[in-house]
Amino acid sequence: MIITLNLQKNYGMRIVLVGTGNLATRLGMALHAGNIEIAQVFGRSAAAASQLADLLSCPFTSHLEELLPDADLYLMAVSESALPLLLKNERFHHQFLVHTSGSIPMELLSHTTENFGVFYPLQTLSKQKEVNFRNVPICIEANNKVNLETLQELASLISDKVIQIDSNNRKYLHLSAVFVCNFVNHLYAIGGKLLEEKGLDFQLLRPLIAETAEKAALFLPEEVQTGPAVRNNQPIMDLHLQMLEQHPEWQKIYEVISNDIKRFHPPIHTNS
């Protein structure tokens, strides 16, 4: 019964989606799939806005002066660098504005409007890959109780993991996400390049990548650390550094991470 009520309430809510990137696309699609109406898509590129509007069965514009003046919520799903400039446009003044960034404090929006909040999905989103939004933690924050409730209801329609979190903690959540997602993905890329140079296929690493992530779903990572650094096996580490001689950047990465693993795990005997 509650779900029905929420659906009805939010179904009547008219949302303008600002942005056409990975986050705007995936978030727009999740809202659309949750029967929440997107009233308009705005994007600087008419082609990108048109493409996303197609997916969301809604109108689009690439001109700020054509922005709907009376939507209930303006979802600013744009990059951290684009946001401040957009906020200067008077079309956004005195609207209910919500940004989607992990690192930008909510208060930035207070210079533009009296009703504002944050709607930050803690997930890596790509146009190429679908994601089950019900599993995506959505971190919300708002300038007052009424707006917070609105965001809570909206978020609950697409995710089972809605958490209220302030700007300061959200900033740390984002920083952690950079380590466990963005940096991790780059280590995958380095692993792939090392194999490529030897004519070996990235495919070989995929079971290892999957298992490493599965372990993190069951244990705390420091409890299941394996490898030469946690065993303090200096000859192997020296060999690896020597093998990386043609890649000084990767040698540096190898060194700083290995040293930090050793710092986390003071030497004890293990033959893992």
Next chain:
Amino acid sequence: MIITLNLQKNYGMRIVLVGTGNLATRLGMALHAGNIEIAQVFGRSAAAASQLADLLSCPFTSHLEELLPDADLYLMAVSESALPLLLKNERFHHQFLVHTSGSIPMELLSHTTENFGVFYPLQTLSKQKEVNFRNVPICIEANNKVNLETLQELASLISDKVIQIDSNNRKYLHLSAVFVCNFVNHLYAIGGKLLEEKGLDFQLLRPLIAETAEKAALFLPEEVQTGPAVRNNQPIMDLHLQMLEQHPEWQKIYEVISNDIKRFHPPIHTNS
């Protein structure tokens, strides 16, 4: 029919498992589950050897002089640092010796015996977590065709991904594995510690960790890189470095990986 023949052949093979660590345990259990007889477990610690022998329903010893003298294969599943010392013991001379290390050249065994090889499972193995060995790539190498065939048959009994790979390429495979597994796991640990300091739960990061790994199963990692560095968003990176001021080691890790992401992805416009 071929499977039956292989089973019979290997069932008759008597294997001594040397080692009681994570790899010895998981490999021993996979062999045992594949109906391959472990004739004896050797471990320096009688307690550890006894525990593993229990799991494998076989005898054990912690004394090298009690090692079975006539097994068909001695599987040296010990750490890279323990192996050279063990090989000096005359019990191993002129036996069929196989080591399980990614980084140790096969030729190391040639000083001890005339029949030797490598049996390297490319996976992170812990006593705490079961793993489906059929998905684990097993990299094999041997000093001659007959021994290679024996290892091929043995590996095929427990895994669907048996690959022949020489010592030099295996060394690079291991190095790649350190990046995509050991280093990745440490980045998970750092992410968790950053949250812990703010009273936030590691659990929040798990959907992100899983999705990042799932993406790597479908795409090449460099094609789906996200985050501040690939967007070349210097203000966010500066903020993150400032937030890490109390953790100079993590600041360094943040810097070297971000710089390498920027090097991989020369700046183009994206609002992902």
